[in-house]
Amino acid sequence: MPDWRAESEAAFDAYVDALIGVIGHADRAEPLKDYCLGLLMPMERKSVEPLAAVAAPSRVAAKHQSLLHFVGQAPWSDATLLARVRDWVLPQIEQRGPIRAWIVDDTGFPKKGKHSVGVARQYCGQLGKQDNCQIAVSLSIANDAASLPIAYQLYLPHIWAEDPEQRRKAKIPAEITFQTKPQIALAQIKTAKAEGVSAGVVLADAGYGADGGFRAGLSELDLSYVVGVQPTLSVWRPG
Incomplete structure (x- = not known):
């Protein structure tokens, strides 16, 4: 019988090895593997201290x-890392069928305190209400068998973007300025198209679909879309 455990471990090692080349120094290989392994473990809290206890x-x-x-602290690029993940995983997904959709979404992470970058009182989908949280905007590609996030960016609220002292303490680079969630999503989509990612119908809820600039940007990119809108939005037939 096949040794599924050995095969899984070998697949995991090969996956992490494929990522090591984009994180810089070789001494980051071990913490990368430990971090990925910790994220797979059945733990409620995925912060660094519990991961260290498991690893x-x-x-x-x-x-x-x-x-x-x-x-x-280590200066590796999350965008470059996600691009390597995409290059590794996407061919496996496409063996089950062509990409059919690009899915725009955001995820809220409840957070106590106020020192983590981007934490503010805002709507958190996990809690279904306004509360202290961080929010990340993501772009995923999907077919009928699987989905894969290919872009992921932390949303920086106005109160963070316009506070020099908070920015200094959190070491937020000067080039990072305030962007709305639809602006972040549209930039992610533009990058994906420029990099030749297999196109799909863009799907988004009304938080994005109600933004006229977002819809216009998709049209300029010649992308089909299905988005939620507010009931007050006026629409008309082409022409």
């Missing part, structure tokens, strides 16, 4: 520092 139970403090530096 190295006999030396939690040292592993915690290693992971903390990797996640918070």
Whole structure:
């Protein structure tokens, strides 16, 4: 009988090895593997300290520092990493059929305190109400068998973008300015199209579909879309 555990471990190792080439120094390979492994473990909290306890139970403090530096200080590009993930995973997905949809969405992460970048009182989908949270805008591609996020960007609210002291403390680069969620999503879509990602129908809820600039941008890119809108929106037939 096939050794499924050995095959899974080999597949995981090959996947992580494919990512190591885009994170810079070789000394980041071990924390990358530990971090990915921790995210797969059945744990409620996926913050660095619990991950360190799982990855190295006999030396939690040292592993915690290693992971903390990797996640918070090491200068690797998340966009480049996601592009490598896409190059690795997309061919596997397309074996089950062509890409049919590009899915725009945002995800809220409840957060206590106010020091994590982007935390503000705003609508959090996980909680179904306004509360302290971070929000990330994502673009995923999908067919009938699977979906894959190919872009992921933290939303920076006005109160963060326009506060020099908060920006300084959180080390937010000067080139990062305020963008609405539809603006972030449209930039992600433009990048995906420029990089030759297999096109699909763009799907988004009314948080994006109600934005006229977002819809116009999709039309300029010659992309078909199905989006939610507000009941007050006026529409007309082509021509």
